[in-house]
Every structure is written in structure tokens, then in C-alpha cells.
Amino acid sequence: MSNELSATPDPVGDLLAASRETAYFWGRVAGDGDLTAACVTVRAGDETAADTLAAIAGADQMSHDVSRHSSAHDCSIVRFEDEYELQVFGTLAKRASAALGLPLEGQPGGYRFDTFREYRAPLVRGILEACGTVCFRESSGSVGISFVHESERFLETVRSLLADAGPSLPTNDPQESSSGGYWFGLADEADTAAFARWLYAGSEASGLYSDQRRQKLRRSVERATDSDVGALSE
Numbered sequence: 001m002s003n004e005l006s007a008t009p010d011p012v013g014d015l016l017a018a019s020r021e022t023a024y025f026w027g028r029v030a031g032d033g034d035l036t037a038a039c040v041t042v043r044a045g046d047e048t049a050a051d052t053l054a055a056i057a058g059a060d061q062m063s064h065d066v067s068r069h070s071s072a073h074d075c076s077i078v079r080f081e082d083e084y085e086l087q088v089f090g091t092l093a094k095r096a097s098a099a100l101g102l103p104l105e106g107q108p109g110g111y112r113f114d115t116f117r118e119y120r121a122p123l124v125r126g127i128l129e130a131c132g133t134v135c136f137r138e139s140s141g142s143v144g145i146s147f148v149h150e151s152e153r154f155l156e157t158v159r160s161l162l163a164d165a166g167p168s169l170p171t172n173d174p175q176e177s178s179s180g181g182y183w184f185g186l187a188d189e190a191d192t193a194a195f196a197r198w199l200y201a202g203s204e205a206s207g208l209y210s211d212q213r214r215q216k217l218r219r220s221v222e223r224a225t226d227s228d229v230g231a232l233s234e
Helices: 020-032 048-055 092-100 114-131 152-163 194-202 211-225
Strands: 034-037 039-044 061-070 080-088 133-136 142-149 182-185
Touching: 020 039, 020 048, 034 182, 039 092, 039 114, 039 194, 048 080, 048 092, 048 182, 061 133, 061 194, 080 092, 080 211, 092 114, 114 133, 114 142, 114 152, 133 211, 142 152, 142 194, 142 211
Parallel strands: none
Antiparallel strands: 034 039, 039 080, 061 080, 133 142, 142 182
């Protein structure tokens, strides 16, 4: 990974206007966030991403805790992770629900991300970092990349985003997870190295990434391909 200090995004004046910063922010919210009438809540698993999201949104409140998570595929596997929770109060939640189709107070969402079509990579990056899993499969020497969410409709939206991504990214159909909700993964024939490069292109300069998740994806791809894929940021 690059040792250079990445950029820190400036606060965004209009969080519903299309930009790399807003695409990444709403990808994180859609993947692991909540909207109530008066508050947008978004979560991050490391300080790098939490500080980035706070800078973009000018978060009113941020808390840090260590949370317990069961694997989406096997409830017997438990992991403990840092969790940062950011909140933005005001009318933003209602506006985002109307503009982007994000679920408000538990209602079904429509998930309309057309406004970010020019910023598909940072949008998908935010979604993967929020509700995706990356692993190296010892048995096959391949990379497993999947998305987990309580809404099957949201996952179908993510599949559509991946279908229109730069590299060819075939996916499997969503199925129910053992811990509730749904999940789908990239198909075995998907070029995960090309996906990783596409997903994190320009991330070092923009600062829009989770360092923890980017490193894990890079290490997994390099083990699977037995080659150096670079910093996944250029």
C-alpha cells in the first residue's frame, strides 16, 4: 500500500448532488445505515473510513464501540470488530429517501442511484465496504466477494450496478443467509483482480476508502493470482 497520506475530503455543501464524495457516502449509508425522520445514521468499521464520512457530511455526532457479529454464512463464526457510528440530524434523511429511494424508518426502499451513474465505482466501493465480505478461499485458491443485506431488492440493485461496471462481473442469484436477510456473490468466473483495480482506482487521491477493507481485498487478490496487483489506488 502507498505510504503517502491520502486526501481528506472537504465537507459537501449539498449531499444529494452527484459527486465522488456523495456517491461513496450514500453507498455506505445504503449498505449499513438507517434513516429516521430527523437523522441519517451511517456506520464504519475503521477510523479511516469514519473520519472520511464525517468530513463529507459534517457529522453532528460520532461514537465508537466494539461490536459482535455472526457470519452471514455460518452463525457459529463470530467476530469482534470496531464500529464507528455517525449521525447527521435535520431534514437530510427525508430528502434522501425521496431522492434516492432509501428506506425511511423501516419502510421498503426503492433504491434509485441513477444520479451517481458517473461515479459508479465509489458508489459500489461504499456499498462493498458497508455490507460486503472479502475472503481468500483456501480450497480453490480464489477470492470470494459477496454482499449481504436485509433487503433482497437492494441486492438486486447492487447486481445491476455490477452488471454495468467496467470489468465483466457475473454474479450469482441472491439467496437467504443463515443469519437472516439475503446475500449474493461474484461468480467463480468473475475477474476479481480487474474488479479490485476498478473499484479502488483513484481512492488514494480522493481519500474515499476504508484502509482496512482495501488492504484485505488486495492481499486476497494477490494470494489468488500470485502476483502484485499494485496499490489498488492509481
